[in-house]
Amino acid sequence: MKKLIICEKPKVAKKIGEALGKVKKRSYRGVPYYEVERDGEKIVVASAVGHLFTLEEDKRGKKFGEYPVFHVKWVPAWMVKGREYVKKYIETLKKLSRDVDEIYIATDWDIEGELIGFHALYYICGRRNAKRMRFSSLTREEILRAYKNPDSIDYGLVGAGESRHKLDWYYGINVSRALMQSLKAVNRWRTMSTGRVQGPALAFLVERELEIRNFKSRKYWVIEGLLEGDVKAIHSREKFWDEGEAKEVYNRIKGIGEGRVLRVLRRERSIRPLPPFDLGTLQREAYRIYKLSPKETQEIAQRLYEKGYCSYPRTSSQRLPDNWKYLGNILRKIGEIEEYRGYVERILREGRRPVKGKKEDPAHPAIHVVDVPEEPLTPKEEKIYHLIARRTLGVFWEDMRREYIEVDLEIGGELFKVSGARTLKRGWHEIYYFTEFEEKEIPNFRRGDVVRVKEIVLEERKTKPPKRYTMASIIKELERRRLGTKSTRAEIVEKLIKRGYVLEERGYLRVTNLGMAVIETLKRYCPEIVEEGMTRDMEDKLEKVQRGEVKKEDILKEAEERLRRILLEVKRREMEIGRELISRMEEDKASTRCPICGGSLVVRRSRYGEFLGCSQYPRCRYIQRE
DNA sequence: GCAAGGTC
Secondary structure, three states, X not given: OEEEEEEOOHHHHHHHHHHHOOEEEEEEOOEEEEEEEEOOEEEXXXXXXXXXXXXXXXXXXXXXOOOOOOOEEEEEHHHOOOOOOHHHHHHHHHHHHXXXXXXXXXXXXXXXHHHHHHHHHHHHOXXXXXXXXXXXXXXXXHHHHHHHOOEEOOHHHHHHHHHHHHHHHHHHHHHHHHHHHHHHHOOEOXXXXXXXXXXXXXXXXXXXXXXXXXXXXXXXXXXXXEEOOOEEEEEOOOOEOOHHHHHHHHHHHOOOOEEEEEEEEEEEEEEOOOOOEOHHHHHHHHHHHHOOOHHHHHHHHHHHHHOOOEOOOOOOOOOOXXXXXXXXXXXXXXXXXXXXXHHXXXXXXXXXXXXXXXXXXXXXXXXXXXXXXXXXXXXXXXHHHHHHHHHHHHOOOOOEXXXXXXXXXXXXXXXXXXXXXXXXXXXXXXXXXXXXXXXXXXXXXXXXXXXXXXEEEEEEEEOOOOOOXXXXXXXXXXXXXXXXXXXXXXXHHHHHHHOOOEEEEOOEEEEOHHHHHHXXXXXXXXXXXXXXXXXXXHHHHHHHHHHOOOOHHHHHXXXXXXXXXXXXXXXXXXXXXXXXXXXXXXXXOOOOEOOOOOOEEEEEEEOOEEEEEEOOOOOOOOEEXX
């Protein structure tokens, strides 16, 4: 009996192999796989590298840029630029599956995992049936349990997965093309895109942009009492919206030189260590502390993972593995680093347990360091590594103790407040010192004390518009709105920037006029693509497909018909839309400009086909090559 | 060339 186990990624193949027994590592065309003997059977554990197949348009008889298009098929992903490496994985699976009696699918337990596994089985191994290992963590016990009690493939889930890809393709490709063809209709060109995630993401950036544009600042007044020793007391009303009222209070008390302490409230608070990193939190912290973009942080974390220094980065878990032996080993390793030794020794000696965060991920634990770098890291890798290391260690450490003091003060019959805060014990903050806590010492007020008031100040202030999103805050917002996945959010944001819909300006994301125009156009013609409800709606439909309540062909057909109607209308108005987009784009002086002379780029035709050239030809002979 | 999703 010979068995083949197909995993989602190489690292998991290794883990599963090792859980099943003593492995022999082999490789074919540079792709590793693992052989194990178990109960007299030979087991080969190999893997995919995520999706091995991708959707491609059936271009027969189609012109470039034509829409609508709905005829797509699955093709090997190595046919796509930049993904050539997929080929050797497909070839390896093909070779290994030739003489096996039984196949186990051991991809991640989710919609994409089911599809990845089925595609490998169907297109590479030429089978429809296999056993299915489902595990929610990669511990030895869990892997063995999944191996001994295999499930079967959930074809409903496979159908839902296929539908997810196709729906995203239908909407994304067609509406993107409609935008581009609208430009082309007025003889201009520019890469444009939108989709189920990009659309709503840009839409809520636009929403914030409009809030800022339409913001009317309001005046308000604050009254402060300056006390001895540079202490500020603030009138308990905080904001006076009425100038007359503020002045009345101010005039009444401005000459008063004394105040009386009514109440002193001291509260001690314990602050638990910040939980271990999920990807989103790591991205936010790396941006906040080092100004690394979420995409770069993700790439660095991926490299640290590949080098074996950190755990799997694409996780939404905030919990370390629940395995003391494993954690102990890791801690001992981190303890080899001089600056961490003292902490590690105490954690081990006292058997300290890590705190957990709220978020969980069935497939992976929180991001943690797993080893000490042997080779020197780049400066940025160094930063991320130690950020993760300190976070990991801090999770085991003691609570921080803080004291917050609130003082109520009476000045001329008005209530004022003074607040102070200080750290009593740093605890975990000693290790993970990247968060700042305000230290605001105030005198030791006691109830009944009479305090000298040096001056009463009346200040006019203005309300401020809401802040724009940053690279970091938008990732969190996407997460909150359940748009995109932990793996794709950073890329989505970069894409909006690349398209010229959004600019990063002094650290803040500002929507360009083009970005605004794209959303306005989409809202007018196909509002569903800018509504985040579309994701929710799609998920509902996919669940029905999975449960077998609806046929995938039906929901695909429905989407197709709907899009055909919408796109027909868009096509009829291409020139109008194109003109609108162009005029808004010009306001941005965006990169439709010729980089040589500043003229605009226009579509030109030669006997070799169409190309983009400078409008100033023949004065300027610039041609854009892509 | 356009999406979104997996992974190196």
